Each structure stands twice: as C-alpha cells, then as structure tokens.
Amino acid sequence: MNPRPHILMLGQYPLETLDSAPKIRTWFLWKALEQIAEVTFVTGTRKSRRAPLIKLIRQGNLKKFDAVYLEAATSTSMEIDLLLLFLLKSAKIPIGIYIRDAYPLFGLSPVTNLKELLLNWAWYISQWFYRQVADILFFPTQSLADCFDFKNKQLLPPASQTNLVKSIYQGPFDTLFFAGNLNQENGWSFLKETMEKIYRVQPSIRLLALTPTQLEDNYPWLEIRRGVLKDILDDLPRIAAALIPRPQTAYNNLAIPVKLMDYFSLGLPVISTPCLETAKIIVDNNLGIVSAPNEFDKASLYLIQDRDKRNEISSNIIQNFLSSNSWDKRASDLLSILLQTQDRFSSKRMD
The missing domain is CATH 3.40.50.2000 (Glycogen Phosphorylase B;)
Structure with a gap:
C-alpha cells in the first residue's frame, strides 16, 4: 500500500472562532484534506504562527513534504512566511497558492494614511513573490484568475457542507x-x-x-x-x-x-x-x-x-x-492537482 501523501498546508487566519468566510474556508478545506492525506498544518495570526514557522525552518528536512498549499489572506505575508516559501521552492517542493481576492486592483483597499499605503504596497510585493515561487495559483473564479498573469492557474471555488439538511420541505413558506x-x-x-x-x-x-x-x-x-x-x-x-x-x-x-x-x-x-x-x-x-x-x-x-x-x-x-461541490470534492481536486505537479517535478529530476 502506498503511503498517504504528506502535504504542508499553510493558513494565515486564527481558527479558534469560525466567524468569517476565510476562516470557514480554511477550516473545512483542512479537515477534508486530512481525510485523504497526511497534513502538517500551520495557521494563525502573524504573532501566533511565527514560532511554528520558525520551528519548521530550523528542523529542515522540507523534502519530506510532497507538496505545499497556502491559503493566502487578503492582507500581506510576513517575512517568515516568504522565507519558508523560498526554502520550499529551493527544495523543489511543488507549491500551490490560493489567491482569495484582489481589492487593491479595484481601488477597494483604503490608502488614507501612511500605514495603509505601506500595506497596499506590501500586498503587491506579496503577490509578486507568490508568482515567483508558486507552481500553481488557485482562484475562486475564472474572472478573478483573468486579472493575474501566470502560466498555471486553476480554479478552487468555495464549497458547500453536505450534512446540514436532507429534507425538502413542503411549506407553507413565510x-x-x-x-x-x-x-x-x-x-x-x-x-x-x-x-x-x-x-x-x-x-x-x-x-x-x-x-x-x-x-x-x-x-x-x-x-x-x-x-x-x-x-x-x-x-x-x-x-x-x-x-x-x-x-x-x-x-x-x-x-x-x-x-x-x-x-x-x-x-x-x-x-x-x-x-x-x-x-x-x-x-x-x-x-x-x-x-x-x-x-x-x-x-x-x-x-x-x-x-x-x-x-x-x-x-x-x-x-x-x-x-x-462539497469540501471533500474540493480537497480531492486540490490534492490531485498538487500531486500531478509533484509527478512532473519527479520526472524532471530523473531526466
């Protein structure tokens, strides 16, 4: 029996309370992915995820991962996030990054003071860096994907829960x-x-x-x-x-x-x-x-x-x-795409 693939999943949101759409998406995708792969998962606030990311880097042996998947936040990545991605890229580990939105491209990010201006610039820097290290960029819709210039773009839309309701109610409805x-x-x-x-x-x-x-x-x-x-x-x-x-x-x-x-x-x-x-x-x-x-x-x-x-x-x-359109289906699609990329990497190494 082949061992289950080992995936490094990176998030950028704390999941103690699932009170926003990005947190819900990250949590459900993580849980669905755990059903079909061995998952090392690191997420949290900038402060809370710094230590486990540093620990990962110090441990080395990044080649134990078959692929990496990052659920990027709307905001920018930290320098330690970017360093880990650079090291994974250097280790020739396939990297997939999910681009959630593109508010700055539509003038929807506030730039009324210096801090907001710097954060806006940092978003563009993060997006540039993602394109340098990623093998695949994932997007929720084709229209959003069309806003980005990248050779390998894949869709990974939000999904539904399948266990909340089974009945078709007959009414009356008010x-x-x-x-x-x-x-x-x-x-x-x-x-x-x-x-x-x-x-x-x-x-x-x-x-x-x-x-x-x-x-x-x-x-x-x-x-x-x-x-x-x-x-x-x-x-x-x-x-x-x-x-x-x-x-x-x-x-x-x-x-x-x-x-x-x-x-x-x-x-x-x-x-x-x-x-x-x-x-x-x-x-x-x-x-x-x-x-x-x-x-x-x-x-x-x-x-x-x-x-x-x-x-x-x-x-x-x-x-x-x-x-x-379940989270299980999304996780299966994600894993399949990541492992196909790994197979291409392995073929290149053998050549």
Missing part, C-alpha cells in the same frame, strides 16, 4: 433568509426596499437575518439572529429562499460570496442580483433566480407562492449540486 452584515456593501438598501414592498402586500412575510450587525431602527418584517448556519436549522421548514442583494460592481462581478455556498448547504434556492460569477452558477445549475434589485420582491413572492417550483430547485440542490 420567511426569506439573509446571512451577513447588513451594510451597503451587501445591498442592505436593496434588501430594505424589497422587504418594504413585500410587507405592503403580505405583512406576514418576514426576513430572518443571521447577522452580527446592530441596527438602530426596528422593522416589523425583520428578525435578527446571532450565530452560525446550524442555529437556523429549525427555521428551514418555513424559509422559501435566501437572498444575495449585492450591488453589481466590477469587483462583485468577479467574486463569489461564500454565503452563496452556505445557502446551498441549507438546500435553499437563491435569489441574487446579476453579479456575473454568482449569476452564472445559479443559472447554469438551476439553483434559483437572478433578478434586478427592483424586481427582488416579485422573485421572492414567486418562490414563496409557487411551492412546486421552489421545491424543484431545492431538490436539485440537495440531490445533485451538493455532492459535486
């Missing part, structure tokens, strides 16, 4: 669902307008928002809940659809919000604005409705009232989409 911060970036103004329109027609319909946001105003149609996805499982029999009212901007067109896959994990049809990459997933796989913001109320009421259509979509999500 609830819509939203997860995330209630702010302009997430389309809070669109969401308010939508719910006000629905409330005037059907005042029994509510919006359940799983959010950390504290609002000053109260709304008769809004119920705020704190927590994680599992905290709304008991509400699922009443939820018709989940909403993604993000404004259609150049950046939102190329990004996939992790909440999209969270919604599918719950078996919920999704109503989204026509941000390109998100819309493509929904339309190509029959997972919901893509709607202009001023039509969100009509799309929402349609899925609330047409239970057959709503449940047709939910059935498709649970029975077809989840299994081919």
Whole structure:
C-alpha cells in the first residue's frame, strides 16, 4: 500500500472562532484534506504562527513534504512566511497558492494614511513573490484568475457542507433568509426596499437575518439572529429562499460570496442580483433566480407562492449540486492537482 501523501498546508487566519468566510474556508478545506492525506498544518495570526514557522525552518528536512498549499489572506505575508516559501521552492517542493481576492486592483483597499499605503504596497510585493515561487495559483473564479498573469492557474471555488439538511420541505413558506452584515456593501438598501414592498402586500412575510450587525431602527418584517448556519436549522421548514442583494460592481462581478455556498448547504434556492460569477452558477445549475434589485420582491413572492417550483430547485440542490461541490470534492481536486505537479517535478529530476 502506498503511503498517504504528506502535504504542508499553510493558513494565515486564527481558527479558534469560525466567524468569517476565510476562516470557514480554511477550516473545512483542512479537515477534508486530512481525510485523504497526511497534513502538517500551520495557521494563525502573524504573532501566533511565527514560532511554528520558525520551528519548521530550523528542523529542515522540507523534502519530506510532497507538496505545499497556502491559503493566502487578503492582507500581506510576513517575512517568515516568504522565507519558508523560498526554502520550499529551493527544495523543489511543488507549491500551490490560493489567491482569495484582489481589492487593491479595484481601488477597494483604503490608502488614507501612511500605514495603509505601506500595506497596499506590501500586498503587491506579496503577490509578486507568490508568482515567483508558486507552481500553481488557485482562484475562486475564472474572472478573478483573468486579472493575474501566470502560466498555471486553476480554479478552487468555495464549497458547500453536505450534512446540514436532507429534507425538502413542503411549506407553507413565510420567511426569506439573509446571512451577513447588513451594510451597503451587501445591498442592505436593496434588501430594505424589497422587504418594504413585500410587507405592503403580505405583512406576514418576514426576513430572518443571521447577522452580527446592530441596527438602530426596528422593522416589523425583520428578525435578527446571532450565530452560525446550524442555529437556523429549525427555521428551514418555513424559509422559501435566501437572498444575495449585492450591488453589481466590477469587483462583485468577479467574486463569489461564500454565503452563496452556505445557502446551498441549507438546500435553499437563491435569489441574487446579476453579479456575473454568482449569476452564472445559479443559472447554469438551476439553483434559483437572478433578478434586478427592483424586481427582488416579485422573485421572492414567486418562490414563496409557487411551492412546486421552489421545491424543484431545492431538490436539485440537495440531490445533485451538493455532492459535486462539497469540501471533500474540493480537497480531492486540490490534492490531485498538487500531486500531478509533484509527478512532473519527479520526472524532471530523473531526466
């Protein structure tokens, strides 16, 4: 029996609390990868991961790893992160790096003071360094990959959990669902307008928002809940659809919000604005409705009232989409790509 491959996985987020999309992604991918490989995993804040990274470097023997995978953060890498990557490259270990986003390329990183300006420059330096040492750059979407000049680019989109729900609920439905911060970036103004329109027609319909946001105003149609996805499982029999009212901007067109896959994990049809990459997933796989913001109320009421259509979509999500877009599937794809790169390295060494 061949030994399981030994993968060095590097993260740049602390995982004590899974309270953000990058942390959730890192944790689930790590756990899925552990099922099929021996994984040495180092992650944490800049301060907490420094010591284990130094220990790795001092121990030497980096050639024991078959491949390396870095889940890079939105921010910059430390000098010790870059040093380890350089040493791994020198040891001819295949390196794959996941590029999460590209805020500076779209003017979305603040540069109002010297510190922010330096961090912005440091992001560009980190990206340049990644391209020097990586054998593969992974991206969540093709549109984001197209923003980077690199010879070997692969897609590694966010994934869904497959164990949260198995049932297709029959209704009746009187609830819509939203997860995330209630702010302009997430389309809070669109969401308010939508719910006000629905409330005037059907005042029994509510919006359940799983959010950390504290609002000053109260709304008769809004119920705020704190927590994680599992905290709304008991509400699922009443939820018709989940909403993604993000404004259609150049950046939102190329990004996939992790909440999209969270919604599918719950078996919920999704109503989204026509941000390109998100819309493509929904339309190509029959997972919901893509709607202009001023039509969100009509799309929402349609899925609330047409239970057959709503449940047709939910059935498709649970029975077809989840299994081919699970974290286990993502980990398997990642390992396969990394080991193919290792095979090419081994062939070159033999030549």
